[in-house]
Every structure is written in structure tokens, then in C-alpha cells.
């Protein structure tokens with residue numbers, strides 16, 4: 001693990017050196033800082049925020065302004081991981097100009113290091129336009145959540161040989177266009193293995209089996225924070241929804257029954273040792289004093 005900032009070159013080097021790349025989504029300061037401490041290589045400020053942060057039913061409605069707002073929080077919280085901003089639906093589809101302008105906003109205003117767009121062969125020219133503007137790009141092929149549902153194609157990709165060849169030509173197109181990596185979503189393990197072996201850029205799998213160069217997972221899914229549905233490819237590393245629910249119910253119960261605040265959380269006019277150390281001050285108070 002390097003301690004310095006992870007760069008696009010480092011991600012490419014990891015593929016060459018066969019070191020697995022760890023990636024996670026994040027949408028806020030706190031989890032971005034925790035991911036930094038855990039040594040995660042790449043953070044995706046995913047448009048899955050549309051569902052897990054903003055409560056839309058799909059990722060489609062999420063806007064550039066919403067994505068930039070959360071990117072600012074993530075980039076404040078994590079100075080080490082490579083941070084990739086996920087271009088929302090219709091922020092890059094209409095023209096190269098739209099793509100470059102919106103990706104530029106992501107970098108300048110959101111502070112991210114690179115952007116991700118969905119689509120392979122059909123997005124080759126778009127990726128080239130972004131690279132010409134000196135913006136590093138990560139691809140996303142296989143199942144592409146922004147548009148697959150529109151075509152009734154929300155299904156595992158690469159079940160047949162022909163399907164596998166399509167995934168490979170998408171991946172090759174991204175590599176040729178200059179993308180530094182590509183996400184493979186819901187692709188059969190056989191096809192993602194073949195694609196990973198044939199590419200010089202890393203593949204980052206989500207529901208794409210164990211042979212990819214790296215793995216990504218939606219943070220809220222792996223923490224058990226998003227309960228609406230859990231795809232088969234998610235492994236739960238915690239059950240935070242249940243923990244939070246329990247904590248909130250206990251808090252309510254304590255307040256209603258007069259158990260909170262207790263003596264420990266209470267100040268008095270005269271106390272034997274009334275010196276307030278900086279640690280005892282509320283963080284909000286400290287903030288006020290600094291500003």
C-alpha cells in the first residue's frame with residue numbers, strides 16, 4: 001500500500017504488477033475519510049447517490065449540481081485515494097462539448113481526479129474528447145444502470161459467446177480511446193476473465209466474478225444501509241441499518257423516560273473541577289471560535 005496520493009499511473013501500475021485494486025463508492029466526508037484510513041485505492045462518487053442519498057427510484061434523475069455537492073464533501077474527507085466522479089445521465093450523452101464542460105465542472109468544482117462514463121464502443125469518441133481535454137476517464141460496460149433498464153436489458157451480460165465478444169469490443173474501444181480503467185458490471189466470470197486478460201488497462205468488477213483486476217461495491221449495500229433491495233453480488237460486511245435503528249429507538253426511549261441527558265452529559269454552574277478542556281467542548285462551539 002502506498003501512503004502518497006493514488007494516481008491514474010499508480011492504478012495502471014497495479015494492473016501490471018498484478019496487485020488487486022480496491023474501490024468503493026462514497027458520498028460524504030465521513031465515509032470518505034474512513035475509506036482513506038482503510039487504505040482504499042479508488043473512491044467513486046457514484047451516481048448511485050441518486051438512490052442511496054437522494055432517494056430517487058433510479059439513478060436517472062440525479063443532476064450535476066447534486067453530484068458536485070457530494071463530491072466536494074468526499075474530496076474534503078479523503079486526500080489519498082484516487083477520486084472519480086460519476087457523470088450523471090445526460091451530462092455527457094448529447095455532445096462532446098457537454099461532456100467536456102460537465103467533466104470540467106466535476107474536476108474544478110467537485111475536486112475529483114477523474115470521471116466515469118457509461119458505454120463502450122458507442123462512447124469511444126466521447127472518451128477521446130475528454131482525454132483531449134486532459135481529463136482522465138474510467139469506462140463502465142456490461143450492465144450500464146443509466147440506460148439498461150430503458151432497453152429492458154437489466155440482466156447479466158456475457159452469457160453467450162456473442163454477448164462476450166460484445167463486452168470485449170466495448171472494453172477494447174475504451175482502451176484504444178485512452179480510458180485508464182473500466183468497470184465491468186454484472187458480467188459472467190468467464191467473460192470478465194477473458195476481457196481482463198486481453199486488456200492492458202485494469203478491469204474493476206461489480207458482480208463480475210473474481211478475475212477482475214479490482215473490485216468495487218456500493219458502500220451503502222456492503223454496510224447494510226440500503227434495504228430496498230440487495231443484488232446477489234453484494235456481500236454484507238455490516239448491518240448498519242439495524243444498528244442505527246436500534247440506537248435511534250434507544251435514544252427516543254431515554255429522552256421520553258428522562259434518562260437522557262444524565263449527570264455525565266450535564267453542566268452545572270459550580271463544579272469542583274469546572275475547567276473545560278478543548279475535548280469537552282462541543283465541536284460546533286470550537287468551529288464558531290475559529291471562524
Ligand code: KIV
Pocket residue numbers: 025044045046047048049086140183185206216218
Ligand atoms: O454509481 C455507482 O455506484 C456505480 C457502481 C455501480 C460502479 O456506477
